[in-house]
Amino acid sequence: MTARRCIGALATLAGAAALAALSTAQAADPDPTPSIAIIIDDLGYRAALDARILELPPEIAVAVLPNAPNTRRVAETAARQSRDVLVHLPMQALGSGGLADYAPVALRADVTRDELERVVAHALAAVPEARGVNNHMGSLLTRQHEPMRWLMQTLACHRDLYFIDSYTTAESVAHRMAQEAHVPTARRDVFLDDSHDAVEIRAQFKRLVRLAHERGAALAIGHPQLETLAVLESELALLEQYGVTLVPATALLEGVSARERPATVLAGTRTTP
Numbered sequence: 001m002t003a004r005r006c007i008g009a010l011a012t013l014a015g016a017a018a019l020a021a022l023s024t025a026q027a028a029d030p031d032p033t034p035s036i037a038i039i040i041d042d043l044g045y046r047a048a049l050d051a052r053i054l055e056l057p058p059e060i061a062v063a064v065l066p067n068a069p070n071t072r073r074v075a076e077t078a079a080r081q082s083r084d085v086l087v088h089l090p091m092q093a094l095g096s097g098g099l100a101d102y103a104p105v106a107l108r109a110d111v112t113r114d115e116l117e118r119v120v121a122h123a124l125a126a127v128p129e130a131r132g133v134n135n136h137m138g139s140l141l142t143r144q145h146e147p148m149r150w151l152m153q154t155l156a157c158h159r160d161l162y163f164i165d166s167y168t169t170a171e172s173v174a175h176r177m178a179q180e181a182h183v184p185t186a187r188r189d190v191f192l193d194d195s196h197d198a199v200e201i202r203a204q205f206k207r208l209v210r211l212a213h214e215r216g217a218a219l220a221i222g223h224p225q226l227e228t229l230a231v232l233e234s235e236l237a238l239l240e241q242y243g244v245t246l247v248p249a250t251a252l253l254e255g256v257s258a259r260e261r262p263a264t265v266l267a268g269t270r271t272t273p
Ligand SMILES: [Zn+2]
Pocket: 041, 042, 088, 135, 136, 137
């Protein structure tokens, strides 16, 4: 990172240095109950489904596409609910197609640093409520070191922003680049709904619970679809029985101490099933 690029970055780095012996959020949490966190991606296009997502417990974060017809309505409503809002930043996937739908707020694999900074600024301006960013698609771009390093250095200029790696490819370096840039970060563990089959979605939810018991915490990403909503609405009522607590995704961020976590996170560590 250079002073030319980011005047405010020194403060971020100073803060990060103070956290040099970073423990994970889980280790800093005195509550030993395993935690699950859930982000619902792709909001902004389907108003009826988006409205139902926003009726889920407020610990569930929403990742809003920056250029969608309902971006503003979703982000404003979620922020009023003290729900975490992420910019769901479109990035180029392997294979063709998809990205043109999101232009000009999308990162192509051949993006230059200047273009990347412009796109990120545009996305953040479209969703000023966002405190975090995660990737939409990106199975090609997130495996490329240089643009991921630029992205994280750009996010590091915004003191309060975090990055969650949607981990659309096992070769993603986004999580590691975020760590190196001292951007608070986490990586998705489970996709709830690669399938539209409610039985398979429920099995993925159980996998999330199992991982939380094994590791202390686990992070899932789901999408606005009827089957996912139905599973969430029934499974979230059983968390006490499963012995896990629903927490905001920000509670699972590495690189941020409990003291620095936002009040909404500290206040929202439990949910009533
Ligand atoms: Zn997406």
